[in-house]
Amino acid sequence: MDTQQILEIHNQELKQEIEKLRVKKGGIEEHGQLSIKGTQMVDQNGNPFILRGLSSHGIAWYPEYTNYPALKTIKDYGANAFRIAMYVEQNDGYLEEPELNKKLLFSAIENSLAADLYTIVDWHVLRDEDPNHNIDEAIDILEEVAQRYGDNPGIIYEICNEPNGDTSYDDIVNYANEVIPVIRKYAPNAVILVGTPNFCTSLSEAIENPIEYPNIMYTYHYYAGVSDCKFAMEEIERGLEGGLPIFVSEWGLDSHDAKDQHWKETSEFLDYLEKEKIGWINWSLSNKDEGYSIIKPDSSKLHSWDEEDITDSGKFVFRYLSKGKD
Ligand code: IDC
Secondary structure: OOHHHHHHHHHHHHHHHHHHHHHHOOOHHHHOOOEEEOOEEEOOOOOEOOOEEEEEEEOOOOHHHOOHHHHHHHHHOOOOEEEEEEEOOOOOOOOOOHHHHHHHHHHHHHHHHHOOOEEEEEEEOOOOOOHHHHHHHHHHHHHHHHHHHOOOOOEEEEOOOOOOOOOOHHHHHHHHHHHHHHHHHHOOOOOEEEOOHHHHOOOHHHHHOOOOOOOEEEEEEEEEOOEOHHHHHHHHHHHHHOOOOEEEEEEEOOOOOOOHHHHHHHHHHHHHHHHHOOOEEEEEEOOOOOOOOOEOOOOOOOOOOOHHHEOHHHHHHHHHHHHHHO
16 A cells, blocks of 8 residues: 555544544533523533524435434534424324334434434324323323433424314313323433423413423423514513513514515524524424425435525524534
8 A cells, every 4th residue: 555545544544533633512412411401401511502403304304304414414514403393193194103203203313313413202292282182192102202212412402393172271181290200210301391381482370380390491482474574572571570481482584475574584593593502493494385395395315404495584594503613
């Protein structure tokens, strides 16, 4: 072997080492077990920590975007979190295809942890409205996740996306009081996210009657043009003043329909979250032909996206994700 070849091998090894270090910064390896102090999420050293990331679309609908290189790509763009959305009663959700969903969920979890991203397991209640409707299935799957990953600091449990319809806050509390102890049996330190009434847009009931467990956060969802921006920020402010730890587990911007005002309001909202050190997740990482998608519908790339593959709302999201690299 000549000197040139040897140098090339060394160079290659060095590149791999640098790559490993890069992937390990800013995520689970560096920040460890998260917890809640007052209303603030903190890392293992007690320093305020802001999660910023993307949600999958329904995992049985767009599973191709939960591969490891895809999640490593979003980490490189500045994300430190990935949310795995598993629908319940629609879109080939868990009730329709339990085995498929389970397989996809566990492989997405492995890929996300390997990319050093905090991984939110989202029981994606939507058409099913009240999480109590399918509480047995929710407990089965969340318990299995907790059994497998109870000692892993990277897993966060979101026990119900968007309760809606006639679901009252008391219904949510009853559900949470059943589900949380099952998770905590195996994952005593895990952060758990709890949905709030009316598609996660109302915090007032939780302020009056918070759930009695530590390391809980309440979720708030914001979609410009659907929700009023000023109201959303004021509601979150009331929540914080009332002592609630808040996490924005979904926000979205429909770039097909958004007017200038909606882009502006979304910026205002995200700047507000930054100021308050509140974590957020954007909906969603897929190429579905709809305004919320990060990837253009005609892009067939499943990772390593360049500017030409990313939609306008995707570019907007990546700009905010890059704050994670500061
Ligand atoms: C939307 C998807 C869309 C799908 C629809 C119904 O973007 O492709 O057809 O769900 O399954 C939410 C929900 C989230 C919605 C999203 C956008 O949590 O599931 O996804 N949204 O409508 N709350 C507010 C907006």
